[in-house]
Amino acid sequence: MTESVLNVQVTENDIVNTNAETDLLSYSVPANTLGTTGVLRINIICDYLNTDASTSTVTLKVKYGATTLYDDATIAFPALTTTRYPIVISLTLFAKNATNSQGCGGNILIGTTGGATTGIGSAGTDEINALTPLVGANASEDSTAAKTFVVTVTHSVAGLTTSFRRLYSVIESVDLTVSVPVPTAIRGRAFGGIGTFHGSKSEYPIFNT
Amino acid sequence: MGAPDILNVQVTETDVVNTTTETNLLLYTVPANTLGTNKAIRVLIRGDYLNNSAGAPSVRWRIYYGATEMYNDLGAGAAVDVSRRVFTVDFILWPRNATNSQGVGGTIFLGQAGGATTGIGNVADDEVLTACPIVGANASEDSTLAKDLKVTVAHTVANADVSIRKTYSVIESLPP
Numbered sequence: 544m545t546e547s548v549l550n551v552q553v554t555e556n557d558i559v560n561t562n563a564e565t566d567l568l569s570y571s572v573p574a575n576t577l578g579t580t581g582v583l584r585i586n587i588i589c590d591y592l593n594t595d596a597s598t599s600t601v602t603l604k605v606k607y608g609a610t611t612l613y614d615d616a617t618i619a620f621p622a623l624t625t626t627r628y629p630i631v632i633s634l635t636l637f638a639k640n641a642t643n644s645q646g647c648g649g650n651i652l653i654g655t656t657g658g659a660t661t662g663i664g665s666a667g668t669d670e671i672n673a674l675t676p677l678v679g680a681n682a683s684e685d686s687t688a689a690k691t692f693v694v695t696v697t698h699s700v701a702g703l704t705t706s707f708r709r710l711y712s713v714i715e716s717v718d719l720t721v722s723v724p725v726p727t728a729i730r731g732r733a734f735g736g737i738g739t740f741h742g743s744k745s746e747y748p749i750f751n752t
Numbered sequence: 753m754g755a756p757d758i759l760n761v762q763v764t765e766t767d768v769v770n771t772t773t774e775t776n777l778l779l780y781t782v783p784a785n786t787l788g789t790n791k792a793i794r795v796l797i798r799g800d801y802l803n804n805s806a807g808a809p810s811v812r813w814r815i816y817y818g819a820t821e822m823y824n825d826l827g828a829g830a831a832v833d834v835s836r837r838v839f840t841v842d843f844i845l846w847p848r849n850a851t852n853s854q855g856v857g858g859t860i861f862l863g864q865a866g867g868a869t870t871g872i873g874n875v876a877d878d879e880v881l882t883a884c885p886i887v888g889a890n891a892s893e894d895s896t897l898a899k900d901l902k903v904t905v906a907h908t909v910a911n912a913d914v915s916i917r918k919t920y921s922v923i924e925s926l927p928p
Contacts, residue, residue, distance in 0.1 A: 551791075659823060664860075671883060
């Protein structure tokens, strides 16, 4: 098994003052990266602000090639909120035993505004704005060709202070077909994935098949 | 493109018990130039928490890089229970496109006591004590120098039956 970091973004991407669908993260997955058993792990750390006079929602979409794997809108965020919400998105895009079949899963957490003495995200509650495991619709893309993996954001409101920022993202590849001894017992894993406990206002699994 | 490197693994239990003093749950000195302008450090901590005392004590969680407190919050009060609760702390520390600016983000979970037939963690319930994505305050540390990365905890009550244990941690370096 080999693990590789394919892409890191450390430059903020602020999606603000628009209600057009906009890329939060876009990465062209090289041809043959997924193969028949390959996996991409994607982690995105973000925050969100709505100081607009209107309530607002955000539609999040995950796409691979021409296929939308996941599409859902958040709850309505209150108007005139001056602190940001922490957001963590963890996704896995995996080959389904063929180069023309892919699946996607993961989770999305949207926290509470403020709440902490330093930073944002309240350790004092499990009642956050969204905490959902997700399973995407399957894709039938030809992964022997390069395909773009995209996460997009669409604000319901175009406001100068309605902002969704990507702060950091990392995309990793796990290739099971390469036999390299790796001490898997001590391999770490990013947040989420299998075994995450959950409780929130948005506490349902999603099966968009 | 490169593989993540494991910088540090700790498999020896650290038990913070019977004290209200802020105590390191994890301490690692990040070598100079590890972050650069576009690398990152990924931290995963596993452990458990016990409150078998009267009252509803809680834990204050803090994350530091160098001299900067990047995250600080008090968890929810835990009811008395003879069983332990699982916690997970996962976060990434990244450079904000410069060697003198850093961000941090991730998650903290603290579950229910017991609940499973084997192990700890109740899959029949979504009500946990903490389910929290976090984004820390930015730091302005000079990462061309070695800096301590710390996760500390502080109990609100000192009691022999109020304990938080780190059972495992791993720190990885993510290449650009």
